[in-house]
Amino acid sequence: ACSSVPQFCNSPTVIVMVGLPARGKTYISKKLTRYLNWIGVPTKMFNVGQYRREAVKIYKNFEFFKPDNEEAMRIRKACAAAALKDVSAYFTKEQGQVAVFDATNTTRERRAVIISLAKEKGYKVFFVESICDDPEIIAENIKQVKSGSPDYVDRDIDEAMEDFVQRIECYKASYMPIDDEKDRKLSYIKIFDVGSRYLVNRVQDHIQSRIVYYLMNIHVTPRSIYLSRHGESELNLLGRIGGDSGLSPRGLKYANALADFIRSQKITDLKVWTSHMKRTIQTAETLGVQYEQWKALNEIDAGVCEELTYEEIQENFPEEFALRDQDKYRYRYPKGESYEDLVHRLEPVIMELERQENVLVVCHQAVMRCLLAYFLDKPADELPYLRCPLHTVLKLTPIAYGCKVESYFLNIEAVNTHRERPTNVNINRDTEEALQTVPDHV
Amino acid sequence: MKHRSPSEQHHGKKPRVPAAAASASPQDGMEDKAPSNPRELTQNPLKKIWMPCKNGLPEKHISQRKVCMTNCPTLIVTVGLPARGKTYISKKLTRYLNWIGVPTREFNVGQYRREFVKIYKSFEFFRPDNEEGLKIRRQCASAALNDVRQYLTEEGGQVAVFDATNTTRERRETIIQFAEQNGFKVFFVESVCEDPDVIQENIVVSVKLGSPDYTNCNTEEAVEDFMKRIKCYENSYETLDEVLDRDLSYIKIMDVGQRYLVNRVLDHIQSRIVYYLMNIHITPRSIYLCRHGESELNVKGRIGGDSGLTPRGKEFAKKLSQFIQAQSISDLKVWTSQMKRTIQTAEALSVPYEQWKVLNEIDAGVCEEMMYEEIQDHYPLEFALRDQDKYRYRYPKGESYEDLVQRLEPVIMELERQENVLVICHQAVMRCLLAYFLDKTAEELPYLKCPLHTVLKLTPVAYGCKVESISLNVDAVNTHRERPEVGIKTHTLSRHTTSTDPLFARISFHVLSALCKHSCS
Numbered sequence: 001a002c003s004s005v006p007q008f009c010n011s012p013t014v015i016v017m018v019g020l021p022a023r024g025k026t027y028i029s030k031k032l033t034r035y036l037n038w039i040g041v042p043t044k045m046f047n048v049g050q051y052r053r054e055a056v057k058i059y060k061n062f063e064f065f066k067p068d069n070e071e072a073m074r075i076r077k078a079c080a081a082a083a084l085k086d087v088s089a090y091f092t093k094e095q096g097q098v099a100v101f102d103a104t105n106t107t108r109e110r111r112a113v114i115i116s117l118a119k120e121k122g123y124k125v126f127f128v129e130s131i132c133d134d135p136e137i138i139a140e141n142i143k144q145v146k147s148g149s150p151d152y153v154d155r156d157i158d159e160a161m162e163d164f165v166q167r168i169e170c171y172k173a174s175y176m177p178i179d180d181e182k183d184r185k186l187s188y189i190k191i192f193d194v195g196s197r198y199l200v201n202r203v204q205d206h207i208q209s210r211i212v213y214y215l216m217n218i219h220v221t222p223r224s225i226y227l228s229r230h231g232e233s234e235l236n237l238l239g240r241i242g243g244d245s246g247l248s249p250r251g252l253k254y255a256n257a258l259a260d261f262i263r264s265q266k267i268t269d270l271k272v273w274t275s276h277m278k279r280t281i282q283t284a285e286t287l288g289v290q291y292e293q294w295k296a297l298n299e300i301d302a303g304v305c306e307e308l309t310y311e312e313i314q315e316n317f318p319e320e321f322a323l324r325d326q327d328k329y330r331y332r333y334p335k336g337e338s339y340e341d342l343v344h345r346l347e348p349v350i351m352e353l354e355r356q357e358n359v360l361v362v363c364h365q366a367v368m369r370c371l372l373a374y375f376l377d378k379p380a381d382e383l384p385y386l387r388c389p390l391h392t393v394l395k396l397t398p399i400a401y402g403c404k405v406e407s408y409f410l411n412i413e414a415v416n417t418h419r420e421r422p423t424n425v426n427i428n429r430d431t432e433e434a435l436q437t438v439p440d441h442v
Numbered sequence: 443m444k445h446r447s448p449s450e451q452h453h454g455k456k457p458r459v460p461a462a463a464a465s466a467s468p469q470d471g472m473e474d475k476a477p478s479n480p481r482e483l484t485q486n487p488l489k490k491i492w493m494p495c496k497n498g499l500p501e502k503h504i505s506q507r508k509v510c511m512t513n514c515p516t517l518i519v520t521v522g523l524p525a526r527g528k529t530y531i532s533k534k535l536t537r538y539l540n541w542i543g544v545p546t547r548e549f550n551v552g553q554y555r556r557e558f559v560k561i562y563k564s565f566e567f568f569r570p571d572n573e574e575g576l577k578i579r580r581q582c583a584s585a586a587l588n589d590v591r592q593y594l595t596e597e598g599g600q601v602a603v604f605d606a607t608n609t610t611r612e613r614r615e616t617i618i619q620f621a622e623q624n625g626f627k628v629f630f631v632e633s634v635c636e637d638p639d640v641i642q643e644n645i646v647v648s649v650k651l652g653s654p655d656y657t658n659c660n661t662e663e664a665v666e667d668f669m670k671r672i673k674c675y676e677n678s679y680e681t682l683d684e685v686l687d688r689d690l691s692y693i694k695i696m697d698v699g700q701r702y703l704v705n706r707v708l709d710h711i712q713s714r715i716v717y718y719l720m721n722i723h724i725t726p727r728s729i730y731l732c733r734h735g736e737s738e739l740n741v742k743g744r745i746g747g748d749s750g751l752t753p754r755g756k757e758f759a760k761k762l763s764q765f766i767q768a769q770s771i772s773d774l775k776v777w778t779s780q781m782k783r784t785i786q787t788a789e790a791l792s793v794p795y796e797q798w799k800v801l802n803e804i805d806a807g808v809c810e811e812m813m814y815e816e817i818q819d820h821y822p823l824e825f826a827l828r829d830q831d832k833y834r835y836r837y838p839k840g841e842s843y844e845d846l847v848q849r850l851e852p853v854i855m856e857l858e859r860q861e862n863v864l865v866i867c868h869q870a871v872m873r874c875l876l877a878y879f880l881d882k883t884a885e886e887l888p889y890l891k892c893p894l895h896t897v898l899k900l901t902p903v904a905y906g907c908k909v910e911s912i913s914l915n916v917d918a919v920n921t922h923r924e925r926p927e928v929g930i931k932t933h934t935l936s937r938h939t940t941s942t943d944p945l946f947a948r949i950s951f952h953v954l955s956a957l958c959k960h961s962c963s
Binding site: 281 | 485
């Protein structure tokens with residue numbers, strides 16, 4: 001009996017958010033869920049507010065949340081229970097590993113319910129509490145996120161703001177933060193003031209340790225991440241994969257265009273990262289600024305297929321070629337890597353991108369697909385087919401709960417290196433079917 | 443959400459950012475540069491790193507991804523009463539940082555005190571009303587800080603761990619000012635513990651395992667004196683305070699790692715330090731390291747590849763299974779690489795095991811599956827370069843030991859989290875792991891002896907690691923290649939003169955003498 005992926009956890013884990021409204025719980029929940037899924041831990045988020053919106057079709061006003069509103073209380077309790085039921089179903093029927101239970105969970109009573117359910121079913125529980133009393137941060141949160149909420153779709157910003165503030169008041173009286181004495185047996189992290197301070201108690205296992213590390217590295221300072229491939233390379237022109245060739249004349253043109261583009265963006269304090277391969281370094285050289293080389297950003301290792309054309313791969317390794325089309329994410333080149341391996345080696349890059357502010361990453365097609373999938377929350381089956389053409393810069397800017405993408409093609413022609421999944425992926429297919437989607441080359 | 447501008451990251455008081463670090467980054471001055479012609483690139487023959495060059499010679503500016511991204515060095519300051527594990531943490535952290543490539547050194551003030559006051563009489567030295575004692579202790583702290591400054595500014599150190607009690611706010615303020623004057627970042631590591639059992643155990647360790655202070659006392663006397671020593675500090679102890687010290691960067695470790703308070707982590711290296719400290723534990727356990735059983739390519743004298751076990755290799759696997767059972771280890775985790783030979787070895791154990799790709803043997807690139815004689819024939823320059831600097835040398839299209847360490851870091855982190863583990867791996871991989879546990883330098887690492895069919899049992903003890911080497915008595919080829927004895931410059935058999943520049947040296951070809959009989963990886 002063996003496993004090929006290091007086991008992060010044997011029992012499923014429920015991450016329970018705690019905190020008053022507008023403390024970033026949903027932001028953290030979504031981001032954490034995205035990260036865990038990307039590193040290969042099946043995770044799903046359960047937002048109780050959503051259940052409530054389904055139960056009570058129309059939101060009138062904050063009065064719903066008044067502690068003496070018995071009718072509403074009943075509904076809210078039922079919604080939490082329904083969400084917890086779905087959590088169980090996710091674990092038992094859908095092979096989920098982690099569930100993020102996103103709700104205020106501000107009373108000890110509510111948390112006790114979750115703890116006893118988890119105990120009964122053998123789930124681990126890890127609390128994430130966000131504490132913040134800075135009125136500016138809270139006001140900004142409400143503006144950015146709540147005004148766009150389905151609850152306030154027919155109201156203007158000021159009305160929404162006013163109502164939401166009243167909503168928060170409803171929770172305040174009964175809010176019991178996790179108590180360092182009474183709750184010392186629980187596993188939790190308390191995040192104070194958007195990350196300037198953390199209190200961590202009783203981390204039980206590997207996945208909780210990774211979650212803590214991640215939460216301690218993310219920030220909310222506005223910034224942009226620029227992703228680009230190296231300029232067109234000599235091997236690109238020949239339709240050959242991998243290798244370590246230099247830039248073609250057009251590739252060099254792109255490097256100059258990239259320098260102009262970056263200058264025009266007037267970015268403060270830009271960090272520039274490349275791989276260890278000649279083509280990304282040549283591209284970064286024209287920027288005229290310091291750059292760091294990361295071996296982890298090297299292109300996927302195609303093993304025995306390095307520097308071959310797709311036609312040659314089909315000729316020499318037709319079965320491998322077909323297997324790759326069957327499951328491009330998990331397929332590993334003989335003596336090479338898979339996209340799955342790539343994600344694993346890129347994790348420290350993602351962690352450092354989270355810590356940093358403005359960064360330009362000059363990398364490669366497969367690498368860029370992996371990074372993009374992380375920021376745009378793309379699942380494993382879509383990742384290897386994301387479009388990352390040459391000579392195009394993607395500018396990613398976090399907003400609200402997601403990421404804005406702006407695509408800039410710098411007007412320098414280049415070969416197309418994107419190969420779609422062919423129709424026939426059977427190992428018995430003929431050469432024509434295998435080469436159906438190979439892009440043109442010299 | 444609130445915008446934290448880099449210079450205004452805290453509420454209230456301005457952060458103590460050392461003046462030296464606040465300089466504008468080169469990127470800010472980009473605006474007016476005309477588009478430049480890209481510099482020529484050349485590939486360093488040893489590390490296979492592409493670097494800009496002029497007239498065939500490399501230019502200084504290469505920026506390799508290093509762990510320590512800050513330009514200013516970091517001063518880690520321990521805080522806590524005696525017997526709270528400060529020295530344990532200091533030594534362990536120093537070992538870890540050095541292993542991942544961050545030049546780090548610890549400075550134990552107690553050691554300075556011992557050099558000054560040759561003979562330790564009793565706890566009375568530490569009494570708060572002992573003026574003479576206080577004067578000496580202050581001088582020792584100053585001397586240590588002076589050495590810190592020299593290490594960080596003149597000797598290329600990146601991190602200094604200042605190991606002392608540092609229990610008063612006044613002492614800490616002195617250190618903070620020292621750091622500010624010199625452009626160092628400061629990160630405090632406080633250990634708080636009230637568990638009497640843990641404290642007792644710590645004292646016994648300090649005392650029994652040869653603290654020079656107590657060489658002439660029996661254990662009981664020593665423990666009694668030590669406890670009185672602790673009392674001397676208790677009254678003036680000012681723990682790091684959530685409010686008063688809110689602008690400092692620190693981690694407070696409570697109750698041997700049950701709970702942590704982390705405040706204002708400033709940069710990458712501090713974040714890594716926090717992550718490491720939060721993953722280590724002191725629960726007794728053992729780590730077993732061994733290689734796969736002898737493989738088909740081993741007996742052919744070929745390196746790398748993905749071959750299966752020879753009959754002797756299979757014999758080893760069986761013996762390993764018996765050995766493990768005889769050890770009666772509770773809750774043993776077994777890890778292998780994703781190469782056939784380690785998996786075959788683990789299979790014989792008949793227990794669940796986890797495969798880690800990062801435990802795969804070093805990638806020898808174009809030299810995969812070659813014999814040393816063949817490498818000498820086809821790539822004599824490469825072969826010689828490897829002997830020049832075996833740690834940093836990267837095989838063409840392959841890896842270096844330095845690369846290996848980087849890819850093994852998550853394994854080390856998980857080993858720290860775990861308890862009893864058996865790691866079945868490969869020669870180069872095992873050397874890297876061993877170097878971490880035994881605090882071996884980069885120079886020694888690639889030459890550590892890790893023979894086939896031998897299990898190393900590592901048990902943490904006091905400040906270090908006990909190693910038991912158990913040969914399972916199954917013959918195997920020797921795959922260890924010693925460091926070639928003769929230097930490159932002056933070897934009498936050399937056929938060429940050489941320059942000392944590692945980038946462009948023409949190397950003497952004497953290495954055949956260093957090949958062992960059955961040359962294997």
